[in-house]
Amino acid sequence: MSDTVPRPTLEAVAARAGVSRATVSRVVNGGDGVREALVERVRRAVEELGYVPNQAARSLVTKRHDAVAVIVAEPESRVFADPFFARQLRGISKELTAHDNQLVLLLTEGRDDHARVGRYLAGGHVDGALVFSLHLNDPLPELIQRAGVPTVFGGRPDWSGGRDGVVYVDSDNRGGARDAVRHLLGLGRTRVAHITGALDQTSAVDRLDGYRDVMVDADPRLVAEGDFTAGSGERAMRELLARCPGLDAVFAANDLTAAGALRVLREHGRRVPDDVAVVGFDDMLPIAEQTEPALTTVRQDIEEMGRLMARLLLRGLDRAPSSVILPTTLVRRASA
Numbered sequence: 063m064s065d066t067v068p069r070p071t072l073e074a075v076a077a078r079a080g081v082s083r084a085t086v087s088r089v090v091n092g093g094d095g096v097r098e099a100l101v102e103r104v105r106r107a108v109e110e111l112g113y114v115p116n117q118a119a120r121s122l123v124t125k126r127h128d129a130v131a132v133i134v135a136e137p138e139s140r141v142f143a144d145p146f147f148a149r150q151l152r153g154i155s156k157e158l159t160a161h162d163n164q165l166v167l168l169l170t171e172g173r174d175d176h177a178r179v180g181r182y183l184a185g186g187h188v189d190g191a192l193v194f195s196l197h198l199n200d201p202l203p204e205l206i207q208r209a210g211v212p213t214v215f216g217g218r219p220d221w222s223g224g225r226d227g228v229v230y231v232d233s234d235n236r237g238g239a240r241d242a243v244r245h246l247l248g249l250g251r252t253r254v255a256h257i258t259g260a261l262d263q264t265s266a267v268d269r270l271d272g273y274r275d276v277m278v279d280a281d282p283r284l285v286a287e288g289d290f291t292a293g294s295g296e297r298a299m300r301e302l303l304a305r306c307p308g309l310d311a312v313f314a315a316n317d318l319t320a321a322g323a324l325r326v327l328r329e330h331g332r333r334v335p336d337d338v339a340v341v342g343f344d345d346m347l348p349i350a351e352q353t354e355p356a357l358t359t360v361r362q363d364i365e366e367m368g369r370l371m372a373r374l375l376l377r378g379l380d381r382a383p384s385s386v387i388l389p390t391t392l393v394r395r396a397s398a
Contacts, residue, residue, distance in 0.1 A: 070111040078107035129164040130375060131191040131211070133179060135200055137171040144290075144318065145346055146364060147195070150216065153368025154192060161376055163189075170202065180205035190375045192216065198262035214375040214383075216367060218264045229378060230385045231370045233362035235265050235343075238390030239272025242313045242341040242360050245392055247276065251311035251339055253284065257298040257323060259315035260289040269315050269343060284309060288319050295322025303330055310338055311398070317342040317349045317359055324353050324397070339398035355396035362390050 072090070076083045081100055088096050089104040090113075096104075107113075132154055134141050141147045151167070158165050166188060168179050183191060183206060191206055194216025206213050215230040246254050256273045259266030270285070277284075286301045288294035295314060299322065302309060312327075314320035320342030324334060332338045334355055342350065345361035367388060374383040 070113040072113075075104065075107045075111055075113050078111060079103040128162060129166055129188045130158055130372065131166045131168055131179075131183060131188045133168045133170065133191055133193045133202065135170050135193065135195045135197060135202055138169055140291075141169060145349065146316070146344065149346075149364040150194060150368040153365035153370075154372045155368075156365075157369045157372035157376075161372075163372075163376070176201050176205060180209060183209035183211045190214070190378070192371045192375055194371070196220075196263070197260070212375060212378050214371045214378065216371050218268070220264045220267075228385070229374055229383050231367050231374065231388070232265075232385075233367065233388045234390050235268035235362075236272040236275070238343060238360040238362065238392075239269040239313065240275050241390070241392045242343065243273050243276040245358070245394075246311040246313065246339055246341060246398060249311070249335075249339055249398060253306065253309045254280070254311040254313060255284040255286070255302045255306065255309045257286050257288045257295055257302070257312060257314045257319050259319070261287060266290070266315055273313055281306065288315060290316050290319060292318045292322035292325075295319035296326050297322075299323040299326035303327075303332075312338060312340045314340065314342045317344045317346040317353075317357060320357055320359070320397075321349055321353050324357075328354070335396070335398050341392075341398045345393050350393070350395065353397070358395045358398040359393055360390050361393045363388055 072083050072086050076086045079086065081104060085096055085100060086104050089101050090108070132151065134147060155165050168182065170176055170179060179202070188211065190212040192214055193202060193206065196202065196215065196217065196219060198220060203219065215228065218230055218232045219228055243254055254277055256270065258270050261267060283305045286298035288298045295318065312323055314323055320340055324340060327334055327338055334340055340357065342357050342359035344364065345359045350357040350359050370386055374386070377383045
């Protein structure tokens with residue numbers, strides 16, 4: 063057995079720095095009114111002693127927990143299989159870490175999970191919430207509003223009736239889709255199909271609207287519904303080839319969907335891009351570079367979206383932030 067070394071206390075830091083306990087408390091908890099010379103002495107004493115503030119006591123002073131809930135409205139199987147979520151979480155984590163905040167990941171798959179998340183938020187364990195991948199009629203926004211937790215959404219929310227003060231970070235999904243379809247038309251393609259994402263999410267609806275903005279008179283049979291997965295890309299591509307065998311281009315709602323579509327085109331002996339040109343959305347590396355052929359796609363900065371969500375939330379704890387829509391760019395590779 064080894065003796066347990068006692069944790070350094072505020073009193074020990076105060077004695078080492080030659081200041082009062084109250085002065086140490088103000089410095090440690092970010093308070094004002096302490097001369098810079100004393101602040102430096104306290105910080106040096108904290109470092110020398112290895113003092114770690116008691117979070118419970120600190121919260122009583124600052125009214126902050128230095129913890130943020132990150133809520134992904136998807137089941138675990140989807141979150142850990144789709145690299146989109148890993149990239150967004152990485153951006154969030156980097157920003158929170160830079161501000162010494164803890165990330166608390168909460169996933170929702172069913173009604174019991176929603177109730178659990180609602181109880182957790184109402185319990186006052188976190189300073190705010192970051193929420194993304196919401197679906198139509200998801201109960202999360204109502205639960206969050208009831209809990210009174212400051213929140214930033216990833217993606218434009220879509221509630222009937224609207225809500226005041228909603229803050230979100232999104233990409234220009236509609237504009238990016240228009241760029242993708244215009245690029246395909248510029249290649250001389252005339253029968254451009256679209257495989258949608260999950261149409262209970264605003265990003266998929268916006269990309270479909272962008273497609274329709276350009277393909278005003280398109281045959282409705284050229285649109286097949288997917289759900290942002292590779293499997294749905296395969297199913298939708300088979301449907302499109304069956305009902306529109308003369309199609310010569312495909313705009314897929316994301317890179318995973320495009321990867322599934324490419325596999326089916328290859329199975330059916332369709333050469334890409336000679337017979338059918340394909341464009342995705344996301345620029346999800348390494349997927350976009352490892353498809354055969356490499357995927358032309360619309361790039362959105364997913365990691366930056368995560369960083370901005372966290373930044374807006376932390377800023378919003380002190381003053382009201384505004385929503386942000388990030389631009390997209392077309393990245394040309396071999397598929398179109």
